[in-house]
Amino acid sequence: MTALGDLLAARISREGPITLADYMGQCLLHPQHGYYSTRDPLGAAGDFTTAPEISQMFGELIGLSLAQAWLQDGRPESIVLAELGPGRGTLMADALRATARVPGFHAALQLHLVEASPALRAEQASRLPQAQWHDRIETLPEVPLYLVANEFFDALPIRQFQRAGSGWRERMVTQAEGQLSFALAPPAPQPLLHHRLEDTEDGDLVELAPALPGIASEIGRRIAAHGGAALIFDYGGWRSRGDTLQALARHETADPLAAPGEADLTAHVDFEALARAADPARASEMCGQGVFLERLGITPRAQALAQGLTGAAHTAHVAAHRRLTHPGEMGDLFKVLGLYQQGATPPPGLGEGGQA
Numbered sequence: 001m002t003a004l005g006d007l008l009a010a011r012i013s014r015e016g017p018i019t020l021a022d023y024m025g026q027c028l029l030h031p032q033h034g035y036y037s038t039r040d041p042l043g044a045a046g047d048f049t050t051a052p053e054i055s056q057m058f059g060e061l062i063g064l065s066l067a068q069a070w071l072q073d074g075r076p077e078s079i080v081l082a083e084l085g086p087g088r089g090t091l092m093a094d095a096l097r098a099t100a101r102v103p104g105f106h107a108a109l110q111l112h113l114v115e116a117s118p119a120l121r122a123e124q125a126s127r128l129p130q131a132q133w134h135d136r137i138e139t140l141p142e143v144p145l146y147l148v149a150n151e152f153f154d155a156l157p158i159r160q161f162q163r164a165g166s167g168w169r170e171r172m173v174t175q176a177e178g179q180l181s182f183a184l185a186p187p188a189p190q191p192l193l194h195h196r197l198e199d200t201e202d203g204d205l206v207e208l209a210p211a212l213p214g215i216a217s218e219i220g221r222r223i224a225a226h227g228g229a230a231l232i233f234d235y236g237g238w239r240s241r242g243d244t245l246q247a248l249a250r251h252e253t254a255d256p257l258a259a260p261g262e263a264d265l266t267a268h269v270d271f272e273a274l275a276r277a278a279d280p281a282r283a284s285e286m287c288g289q290g291v292f293l294e295r296l297g298i299t300p301r302a303q304a305l306a307q308g309l310t311g312a313a314h315t316a317h318v319a320a321h322r323r324l325t326h327p328g329e330m331g332d333l334f335k336v337l338g339l340y341q342q343g344a345t346p347p348p349g350l351g352e353g354g355q356a
Contacts, residue, residue, distance in 0.1 A: 001178060004033035004261035009175045017172035017183060020245070021210055024157035024265050029116060033261040036117040036155075050151050051233070051289070051330060052091035055320035057305070061296040061349075062231060063095025066146045067102045068348045069229040069340070076227060079144045081109040084137065084215075085152035089113075089124035092131075095148070112140055137218050145228035147219060153274065154234045154266040156209040160243065161190060163204045168193055171205070173257070180257040200241070207240045207267055213277040220278030223339055229347045230281075230339040236269030237335070238286055244268035271337050275353070284338035284350035290331025292349045293324060 001009065008026060012018060028035050051058040070079065083092050092111070099105050111131045115121050121133055134140060160171040167187035174183045196206055219230050236244075247256040249263040256265055275283035302321040309317055325331045338350040346352060 001180075002033070002259050002261050004030055005180060005259070007033070008173075008260055009178060009180065012173070012175045012180075017174040017185070019159050020171055020173060021157035021159045023173040023260075027260045027263075027265055028155065028157070030261060035261055035264055036120065038119065038261075050087055050091075051324055051334070052087065052094065052150065054323055055317075056094045057298055057301050057321070058293070058324060059091040059094025060098035060301070061293055061298060062091065062148055062150075063098045064102075065231060065296060065348045066095070066148065066229060067099040067105050069345075070105060070108070070144075070146060071102070072345050073144065073227050073229075073341075075104055075108070076144045077108055079108050079110070079146055079228065080112050080141055082112045082114065082137075082140060082145060082147045084114045084147065084149040085155065086113045086115055086124050086128075087120060087150075089127035089131075091148065091150055092124075093127045096128075109146075110141065110143075114140075137215055140222070142222070142226060144226045145219070145222045145230070147228070147230040148233075149230070150233040151266075152234070153209070153212060153215075153232065153269045154236065155264075156211045156215075156267075158207045158209045158245065158267045160205055160207050160245070161193060163197075163200050163202055163206075165202065166197060180260070182257070199239075204241065205243050207244060207270070209267070209270070209273075212270070212273060216274045216277035220281035220339060223278075223281040223341055227341050227344070229341075229344075230278075231347055232269075232271075232274065232337045232339070233289060233334055234269040234271075235333050235335065236271055238270075239272045240268070240270040269335075271335060275337060275339075278339050280342065281339045282342055282344075282346075283353045284340065284346040285353055286335050286337050287350065288327070288332045289334035289336055290325035290327060292336040293331075295349045298325060 029037055031037055086092055112134060113124055113131045114134045114137050116135060161168040162184060164187040168190040169184040169187050172183050172185050174181055244267045245256055247254040247263040247265050254263045271286050306317055323329045338347040340346055
């Protein structure tokens with residue numbers, strides 16, 4: 001058991017079982033022992049690799065999509081370009097480089113990053129010294145917002161509920177003999193899940209991310225009121241179903257209860273819940289990351305970058321393109337959703353909404 005695990009076990013002994021959301025929040029953001037509070041988790045030396053770390057093409061195309069959305073919106077003269085959970089700042093650095101020749105775009109933007117991890121803020125500052133940092137999206141300036149969130153919502157703590165008749169049994173974290181384990185609470189009504197009685201059966205498990213509606217609502221409110229666009233990338237689907245909690249340590253899956261604070265914990269994103277919460281902003285179609293990137297021209301960009309590459313560098317470049325776009329890799333696993341103002345055009349790469 002880790003130091004954080006000992007603290008959690010002692011708390012459970014005193015107070016009783018805790019929700020999975022509470023457990024995840026402590027594991028990820030505990031001030032002394034939390035996963036994101038104590039390390040840079042990215043890259044080969046870390047626990048996972050995100051799309052911006054795979055190839056510069058990812059951030060470049062996102063930047064150009066948002067810049068084109070700004071052009072479509074009539075080039076507002078003062079905007080916020082923001083990222084939620086910016087990792088090392090690689091995506092935004094690539095986006096800014098790619099958009100440097102878009103007339104007026106850089107002059108109009110203020111760069112704002114929403115980041116809770118002190119370790120990652122330091123990494124971001126080395127690449128993006130002009131940025132301003134926030135703990136929460138609510139403190140961003142009230143101007144048109146052009147925002148990207150890549151693998152941000154999957155890290156929000158979740159609660160899990162198993163259907164039991166017309167009620168739900170919440171999956172809790174408890175402990176026995178010094179070891180953490182899962183247990184089900186007694187059945188109880190859950191008003192937030194009343195609509196899920198229509199599409200689930202006894203024993204089905206659904207997940208809720210308590211913080212997701214508030215964050216999505218704030219993004220939607222700002223875009224509806226001031227204009228702008230958001231691009232959200234994550235793994236998940238249109239409506240939660242099943243147990244999607246996973247732990248990653250050193251690029252391998254792990255037991256989420258085995259080493260609290262030492263592994264990344266994530267869950268699939270419910271894009272339907274996100275789109276509903278973002279109203280009155282409009283939600284685009286939800287499509288695969290590979291389709292989105294191909295629509296924006298990633299293959300011609302990859303071919304251009306490949307010129308002059310040989311040997312291992314060329315092989316790595318081809319593999320990066322495949323990893324980002326192929327249906328068997330990140331192309332279908334990761335989904336993209338856009339948010340934009342009523343009456344505006346969806347961000348480039350995405351079509352109108354209408355998921356079922």
